[in-house]
Amino acid sequence: MVNRTELENKVIPYKILLETLQNTYDLVxxxxxxxxxxxxxxxxxxLIQNIEANxxxxxxxxxxxxxxxxxxxxxxxxxxxxxxxxxxxxxxLSALLPDGVEKYYxxxxxWGHPFHTCSxxxxxxxxxxxxxxxxxxxxCPTAPCDNTMASYPYFKYQxxxxxxxxxxxxxxxxKSFKYYAKQIKKGLEDLGKIIGQKPDWDELKKHxxxxxxxxxxxxxxxxxxxxxxxPVENFYNAxxxxxxxxxxxxxxxxxxxxxxxxxxxxxxxxxxxHGGEEKIRCIFPYMLIFxxxxxxxxxxxxxxxxxxxxxxxxxxxxxxxxxxxxxxMFYDMARKGMEFPMMKQSTDFYYNFIxxxxxxxKEFKSDCFIFTMHIGxxxxxxxxxxxxEALRDETGIPVLMLDxxxxxxxxxxxxxxxxxxxxxxxxxx
Amino acid sequence: MSLTNDKxxxxxxxxxxxxxxxxxxxxxxxxxxxxxxxxxxxxxAAGFLPYRIRATGHELDELxxxxxxxxxxxxxxxxxxxxxxxxxxxxxxxxxxxCCDHARRMYELYDLVVFxxxxxxxxxxxxYVALPHVINEDGFEWYLDEIKLLKEQIEQEYTxxxxxxxxxxxxxxxxxxxxxxxxxIYNLRTLDNPKLTGSxxxxxxxxxxxxxxxxxxxxxxxxxxxxxxxxxLSNNRKRIMxxxxxxxxINFTKLVEDSGAIIVSDFLCxxxxxxxxxxxxxxxxxxxxxxxxxxxxxxxxxxxxHKKRYDFLLxxxxxxxxxxxxxxxxxxCDLHGCENMLLEHELKDLGIPSxxxxxxxxxxxxxxxxxxxxxxxxxxx
Ligand code: SF4
Ligand code: SF4
Ligand code: SF4
Numbered sequence: 001m002v003n004r005t006e007l008e009n010k011v012i013p014y015k016i017l018l019e020t021l022q023n024t025y026d027l028v029x030x031x032x033x034x035x036x037x038x039x040x041x042x043x044x045x046x047l048i049q050n051i052e053a054n055x056x057x058x059x060x061x062x063x064x065x066x067x068x069x070x071x072x073x074x075x076x077x078x079x080x081x082x083x084x085x086x087x088x089x090x091x092x093l094s095a096l097l098p099d100g101v102e103k104y105y106x107x108x109x110x111w112g113h114p115f116h117t118c119s120x121x122x123x124x125x126x127x128x129x130x131x132x133x134x135x136x137x138x139x140c141p142t143a144p145c146d147n148t149m150a151s152y153p154y155f156k157y158q159x160x161x162x163x164x165x166x167x168x169x170x171x172x173x174x175k176s177f178k179y180y181a182k183q184i185k186k187g188l189e190d191l192g193k194i195i196g197q198k199p200d201w202d203e204l205k206k207h208x209x210x211x212x213x214x215x216x217x218x219x220x221x222x223x224x225x226x227x228x229x230x231p232v233e234n235f236y237n238a239x240x241x242x243x244x245x246x247x248x249x250x251x252x253x254x255x256x257x258x259x260x261x262x263x264x265x266x267x268x269x270x271x272x273x274h275g276g277e278e279k280i281r282c283i284f285p286y287m288l289i290f291x292x293x294x295x296x297x298x299x300x301x302x303x304x305x306x307x308x309x310x311x312x313x314x315x316x317x318x319x320x321x322x323x324x325x326x327x328x329m330f331y332d333m334a335r336k337g338m339e340f341p342m343m344k345q346s347t348d349f350y351y352n353f354i355x356x357x358x359x360x361x362k363e364f365k366s367d368c369f370i371f372t373m374h375i376g377x378x379x380x381x382x383x384x385x386x387x388x389e390a391l392r393d394e395t396g397i398p399v400l401m402l403d404x405x406x407x408x409x410x411x412x413x414x415x416x417x418x419x420x421x422x423x424x425x426x427x428x429x
Numbered sequence: 430m431s432l433t434n435d436k437x438x439x440x441x442x443x444x445x446x447x448x449x450x451x452x453x454x455x456x457x458x459x460x461x462x463x464x465x466x467x468x469x470x471x472x473x474a475a476g477f478l479p480y481r482i483r484a485t486g487h488e489l490d491e492l493x494x495x496x497x498x499x500x501x502x503x504x505x506x507x508x509x510x511x512x513x514x515x516x517x518x519x520x521x522x523x524x525x526x527x528c529c530d531h532a533r534r535m536y537e538l539y540d541l542v543v544f545x546x547x548x549x550x551x552x553x554x555x556x557y558v559a560l561p562h563v564i565n566e567d568g569f570e571w572y573l574d575e576i577k578l579l580k581e582q583i584e585q586e587y588t589x590x591x592x593x594x595x596x597x598x599x600x601x602x603x604x605x606x607x608x609x610x611x612x613x614i615y616n617l618r619t620l621d622n623p624k625l626t627g628s629x630x631x632x633x634x635x636x637x638x639x640x641x642x643x644x645x646x647x648x649x650x651x652x653x654x655x656x657x658x659x660x661x662l663s664n665n666r667k668r669i670m671x672x673x674x675x676x677x678x679i680n681f682t683k684l685v686e687d688s689g690a691i692i693v694s695d696f697l698c699x700x701x702x703x704x705x706x707x708x709x710x711x712x713x714x715x716x717x718x719x720x721x722x723x724x725x726x727x728x729x730x731x732x733x734x735h736k737k738r739y740d741f742l743l744x745x746x747x748x749x750x751x752x753x754x755x756x757x758x759x760x761x762c763d764l765h766g767c768e769n770m771l772l773e774h775e776l777k778d779l780g781i782p783s784x785x786x787x788x789x790x791x792x793x794x795x796x797x798x799x800x801x802x803x804x805x806x807x808x809x810x
Binding site: 117118145146170182183351374375377378383401 | 495496497498499500501502527529530531533534535536537538541542557559560561562563567568571574729730732733736759760761763764766767768769770771772774775785787800
């Protein structure tokens with residue numbers, strides 16, 4: 001008989017993650033005053049619960065299912081499985097481990113994975129090559145980028161993991177949502193056959209409803225950010241990305257946003273800025289720098305720069321209708337999937353993205369944009385200048401572009417990045 | 430007679446050519462496209478000359494630098510640069526599909542930048558088709574619908590009347606014949622004593638995408654005769670298969686061949702991959718065009734089809750008696766980079782020699798490449 005430890009060893013990086021989260025939490029708890037960085041403390045608390053529960057499930061012998069970040073984990077709640085977000089795991093470990101996940105990037109690079117192909121997949125690919133993850137199946141939409149299309153076949157052809165690929169169209173039309181809705185349903189049915197479980201749509205409904213509960217709260221927080229000074233600390237954005245990825249469809253996600261809303265309201269009432277004084281309001285229209293989330297605090301405290309939001313914090317969809325028919329539910333799931341952060345911008349022409357940026361700049365009274373041009377995301381490689389011109393013409397505000405690998409600190413040193421931001425900030429003050 | 434300095438092959442060295450000028454002088458339209466996932470027959474039936482955009486010979490990318498960050502595909506960057514300098518002002522339309530992240534964004538860049546330049550009097554129509562990333566029945570149903578919508582759009586914005594079955598049939602016949610002629614020529618490369626080099630085939634193939642297909646077919650027939658009647662090439666060179674990113678410049682194939690080898694087979698989108706499948710002339714013609722484009726031998730942008738590509742490669746290696754495979758990618762091409770990674774391991778497991786290299790679109794690193802290629806040939810001795 002296979003023992004519990006052996007089963008848990010199918011997800012060794014999760015054990016590493018749990019230990020790191022716990023250490024970070026203990027450190028935060030012992031050295032930071034209460035409510036110093038609320039999002040960090042609240043988020044860590046719930047993340048620990050979530051990761052612990054998943055390791056427990058792996059130990060119970062439940063199938064380990066890898067999923068792309070854009071195939072939301074709540075969709076897998078129709079099964080009894082251990083969901084592992086491939087991109088999320090690479091980057092959360094890159095953020096928390098002192099040496100990042102460079103070791104696994106190097107393993108994959110030496111194996112032939114190109115240096116310019118996304119590190120968000122490279123990390124878990126390397127961990128799989130090192131036998132630290134043993135997936136029973138993987139589900140991945142055919143989007144949003146070449147990196148996804150190019151890297152995932154590795155799992156199928158070299159790591160021998162059965163793979164399900166719901167096809168997501170690269171155009172946002174009514175028929176696209178209908179098509180993708182069918183793809184999600186079929187994808188889940190196919191996955192069920194692989195792992196020997198039948199999808200339980202009632203269970204799925206339950207979790208979709210839980211996820212629905214946090215949408216309004218997120219929107220309220222989003223609205224509060226229009227206030228000057230911004231009542232939410234920069235780190236909230238980073239933690240929200242983790243919460244969105246790891247806790248979708250879970251009560252912990254609802255609680256995180258509820259507690260954060262309270263904190264934001266409190267600051268709003270007191271006109272309190274996390275860094276003391278808000279000098280610059282900035283939008284990160286794309287990702288944060290995952291290998292150095294300390295940047296969030298540094299910007300708040302050293303430069304008085306608020307990150308109003310990053311890409312994980314301005315894309316909201318309507319709640320999923322769960323009480324009509326199954327078709328409506330899957331249609332809404334498809335819509336949510338296609339409008340998920342990065343998917344929305346990557347699977348359609350980028351005209352709407354540019355318009356959204358211009359409108360947000362105006363509505364949120366942003367002073368500048370910082371665009372993190374991640375080496376993986378070639379689909380954004382021709383956006384920055386067009387965005388820069390649109391913002392200049394319509395709002396007069398500048399864009400700073402940082403070229404980097406958001407998950408690998410070796411490509412551009414953090415010192416260089418911070419210097420660039422400091423110089424940019426000086427031109428704004 | 431030989432192919433050296435043949436007028437048809439020379440077309441591949443430049444962007445414009447006399448056949449294109451003649452077509453334009455007759456007030457006919459030219460449609461630019463990037464990727465071979467295009468229902469060319471449909472556009473041809475509508476009166477367009479589909480022209481595959483390339484940047485052969487163009488070495489500048491400063492203008493493209495403004496609009497595309499450095500870690501994008503050099504091939505696409507060069508074409509954009511050329512377009513921004515007016516090199517593609519002769520286009521009367523642009524077709525884009527979501528082939529790869531670099532080329533698909535040309536839809537927006539042509540729309541917002543290239544076609545907005547003051548030199549452009551009237552903005553040409555743009556067409557876009559969303560192509561699935563997997564090959565199955567659902568995907569085909571989606572794709573067929575896209576092709577039907579495309580036909581409607583062409584009829585509304587361009588022909589202003591229906592494209593009828595006889596026009597489709599005529600276009601299909603011409604294109605099928607074109608592919609069949611190219612296959613015949615291609616097969617003369619794979620002989621024990623090849624009749625033409627990989628560089629010559631690449632030139633033929635590039636020229637073929639830059640002229641009207643009726644003309645191309647006449648030229649291909651003429652060239653076929655020349656090749657058939659020419660002397661065999663020496664058979665003591667290494668027989669190489671070239672795989673990977675787009676090659677639109679014979680400087681690269683020459684580098685491979687001049688170091689003591691001959692490219693007897695390839696898996697490139699200016700090469701064999703695009704000429705393997707024909708369109709059925711029976712039944713619903715539009716559907717048949719969609720079928721060929723969708724179900725044809727895929728490239729790595731089709732996420733679930735690696736096995737088929739790999740099996741095909743193995744058969745080709747056997748058929749063309751390949752001594753070694755050169756897997757190459759243009760820097761920043763993720764699709765071919767990862768496909769090559771898989772192929773390298775798979776070929777190694779079978780003991781088939783392979784070399785996996787990255788390169789710039791316009792060759793700047795010749796010495797480095799040459800050293801690696803020569804070392805590879807040494808190894809497969
Ligand atoms: S969208 Fe960008 S960050 Fe996300 S997987 Fe693709 S390349 Fe990586
Ligand atoms: S390699 Fe594939 S995606 Fe790229 S241009 Fe050729 S056919 Fe299109
Ligand atoms: S070489 Fe690669 S990145 Fe460049 S156009 Fe072809 S498929 Fe796209």
